[in-house]
Amino acid sequence: MVQVNGNYLKLKAGYLFPEIARRVKAFSEANPEAQVIRLGIGDVTEPLPEACRTAMKAAIDEMGTREGFHGYGPEQGYPWLREAIARHDFQSRGCEVSAEEIFISDGSKCDSSNILDILGEGNRIAVTDPVYPVYVDSNVMAGRTGEADGSGRYGGLTYLPITAANGFTAEIPSSKVDLIYLCFPNNPTGAVASREQLKAWVDYARASGALILFDAAYEAFIQDPGLPHSIYEIEGARECAIEFRSFSKNAGFTGTRCALTVVPRGLMGTAADGGTVELWGLWNRRQCTKFNGVSYIVQRGAEAVYSSEGQSQVKALIAFYMENAAIIRRELSAAGIEVYGGEQAPYVWLKTPDGLDSWGFFDHLLQRAHVVGTPGGGFGAAGEGYFRLSAFNSRANVEEAMRRVRAL
Numbered sequence: 001m002v003q004v005n006g007n008y009l010k011l012k013a014g015y016l017f018p019e020i021a022r023r024v025k026a027f028s029e030a031n032p033e034a035q036v037i038r039l040g041i042g043d044v045t046e047p048l049p050e051a052c053r054t055a056m057k058a059a060i061d062e063m064g065t066r067e068g069f070h071g072y073g074p075e076q077g078y079p080w081l082r083e084a085i086a087r088h089d090f091q092s093r094g095c096e097v098s099a100e101e102i103f104i105s106d107g108s109k110c111d112s113s114n115i116l117d118i119l120g121e122g123n124r125i126a127v128t129d130p131v132y133p134v135y136v137d138s139n140v141m142a143g144r145t146g147e148a149d150g151s152g153r154y155g156g157l158t159y160l161p162i163t164a165a166n167g168f169t170a171e172i173p174s175s176k177v178d179l180i181y182l183c184f185p186n187n188p189t190g191a192v193a194s195r196e197q198l199k200a201w202v203d204y205a206r207a208s209g210a211l212i213l214f215d216a217a218y219e220a221f222i223q224d225p226g227l228p229h230s231i232y233e234i235e236g237a238r239e240c241a242i243e244f245r246s247f248s249k250n251a252g253f254t255g256t257r258c259a260l261t262v263v264p265r266g267l268m269g270t271a272a273d274g275g276t277v278e279l280w281g282l283w284n285r286r287q288c289t290k291f292n293g294v295s296y297i298v299q300r301g302a303e304a305v306y307s308s309e310g311q312s313q314v315k316a317l318i319a320f321y322m323e324n325a326a327i328i329r330r331e332l333s334a335a336g337i338e339v340y341g342g343e344q345a346p347y348v349w350l351k352t353p354d355g356l357d358s359w360g361f362f363d364h365l366l367q368r369a370h371v372v373g374t375p376g377g378g379f380g381a382a383g384e385g386y387f388r389l390s391a392f393n394s395r396a397n398v399e400e401a402m403r404r405v406r407a408l
């Protein structure tokens, strides 16, 4: 028989979301009259911006003509989209990022996993705890970890706890690491990093030759004009960081699929023979070999995000979700619950009350308020004792969910 990739057998069963679904199903079957409200999901709920839909419809009609038909496009993405991104997302904020350094893809989830293809096996890897599970599981699959222990932590990974005690920003590790995953604004905690905090990471990475993988999927939710949106706003980051961005959360593209990765020219790694190699060339080669580009239609939709209509529609979407987050924060605080996040991110992270653990609070909320959230322990051992509520829902559902929580 064929041999399987044994690394997959090290994976702890992806128990978080299936377990939530199991408990909700059991509850709904026992209580068919209960109107369950789901504030657990990390998926957007509002429709696609009109500017994006109009652009995609026009692109479909173009594709229906001999002159306007597009077959395979450039693996890196169309130049007009890469240029619009470079200008609007980076150069307008003073970041030195060129169109050539932007690689269009069908998602940050894949990019943040696929990047391991171009990185060596011997790198010491640091992740925050709690963490977006994709970073950890993709390292397990790629054979970059040992086995999991009883708390679900994998051997060989350095876990950097993010808790209320350190303001939810990881401390610089005392032992040497080569690869660091950072996500700000953070999923799941909703925390954000200041310029000074990011500078400390960039300084560490430059001094020690480490690479930062910076996930900025939620940058559009930042409200405080003083906070950095990109790691490249920090001097020296071009020498030590790759950034991932996505149209999923700002423009509602979770089901449409478009994202991008920035690999700066001149960002180097070392080869086994001690020579240095430019990561840009490796990523370009990887994408050209294993990826055939994002659909022309979808890239036209993403480009429309940067039109003036697109910009105002995306701003309105973000404002809508952030008002939901403000309502959740306000009502939980009024109920005497300690809340974090939700001010620069669509996630509110709360301390579970009355000494309940994360699953205990999950059951309490489900049974008493018919509201579903996500237990913090599912994102890592240090997330135990916390709970995530998402602002991705209708206003009516958020208000009703909070009315029920207040009445508990």
Ligand SMILES: *Cc1c(COP(=O)(O)O)cnc(C)c1O
Pocket (backbone or CB within 6 Å): 042, 106, 107, 108, 109, 110, 132, 183, 187, 215, 217, 245, 246, 247, 248, 249, 254, 258, 259
């Ligand atoms: C939603 C999300 C993304 C976006 O993933 P896509 O594959 O682009 O939809 C990336 N990182 C984090 C942490 C997320 O929560």
